[in-house]
Amino acid sequence: GQNIDQPTEMTATEGAIVQINCTYQTSGFNGLFWYQQHAGEAPTFLSYNVLDGLEEKGRFSSFLSRSKGYSYLLLKELQMKDSASYLCAVDQAGTALIFGKGTTLSVSS
Amino acid sequence: GAGVSQSPRYKVAKRGQDVALRCDPISGHVSLFWYQQALGQGPEFLTYFQNEAQLDKSGLPSDRFFAERPEGSVSTLKIQRTQQEDSAVYLCASSLLAGGPGETQYFGPGTRLLVL
Numbered sequence: 001g002q003n004i005d006q007p008t009e010m011t012a013t014e015g016a017i018v019q020i021n022c023t024y025q026t027s028g029f030n031g032l033f034w035y036q037q038h039a040g041e042a043p044t045f046l047s048y049n050v051l052d053g054l055e056e057k058g059r060f061s062s063f064l065s066r067s068k069g070y071s072y073l074l075l076k077e078l079q080m081k082d083s084a085s086y087l088c089a090v091d092q093a094g095t096a097l098i099f100g101k102g103t104t105l106s107v108s109s
Numbered sequence: 110g111a112g113v114s115q116s117p118r119y120k121v122a123k124r125g126q127d128v129a130l131r132c133d134p135i136s137g138h139v140s141l142f143w144y145q146q147a148l149g150q151g152p153e154f155l156t157y158f159q160n161e162a163q164l165d166k167s168g169l170p171s172d173r174f175f176a177e178r179p180e181g182s183v184s185t186l187k188i189q190r191t192q193q194e195d196s197a198v199y200l201c202a203s204s205l206l207a208g209g210p211g212e213t214q215y216f217g218p219g220t221r222l223l224v225l
Contacts, residue, residue: 004151030210042113042200042216043152050211087151095165095208096142099151 002026004100006088011106012078020073020103022088030091034062034073037085037102046073046086075105083107111135113217115201121223122191130186130220134203141184142214143176144200152200158184159207191224198222 004024012018031050035043049064061074089097114133144152154168160181178184198221202214
């Protein structure tokens with residue numbers, strides 16, 4: 001079967017750092033995506049990892065360990081506008097994405 | 110526009126009605142995907158087109174769901190005889206190439222369907 005797990009909710013304060021974890025068990029693996037989704041809006045692309053290691057992109061970084069079936073999204077210098085749902089998705093076969101349920105992040109002042 | 114657009118943004122249907130949801134992908138994008146997102150859940154795959162060919166429809170929940178992309182651009186998702194469990198946000202996404210590792214999918218804002 002296939003399973004993607006991420007925490008349901010997280011809270012943090014402005015200026016802080018937060019790490020959102022994702023573990024996966026899928027029959028195939030062609031990489032892992034992170035998307036951000038504000039309420040009522042389209043998911044927007046944040047990052048893609050296919051090789052082990054850390055990819056840094058401004059305030060956001062994403063890490064992948066294929067051997068452990070594990071990824072995390074790291075958000076630094078949190079801002080109120082970062083309050084959103086963060087979706088972990090596995091590219092299993094080069095076409096459809098398999099999504100986790102999403103982690104709702106609330107940033108407070 | 111530069112992004113994926115969907116219409117209508119909101120649709121209320123009575124149980125048993127047929128509905129049609131439209132997706133305009135980014136111009137020139139070969140691949141088009143439909144996903145269903147229930148409240149508080151991640152998107153779930155419904156179907157995939159490469160140009161006008163429907164290559165994967167394994168995620169369609171029943172034969173009441175039908176999708177088409179006759180000219181390889183605009184796509185329509187049709188749901189016949191809607192049921193309350195069909196209430197969800199229907200997301201459309203497109204990607205530039207014909208599938209392959211790392212192809213980023215760009216999502217539209219979705220159609221929120223409520224079946225009463």
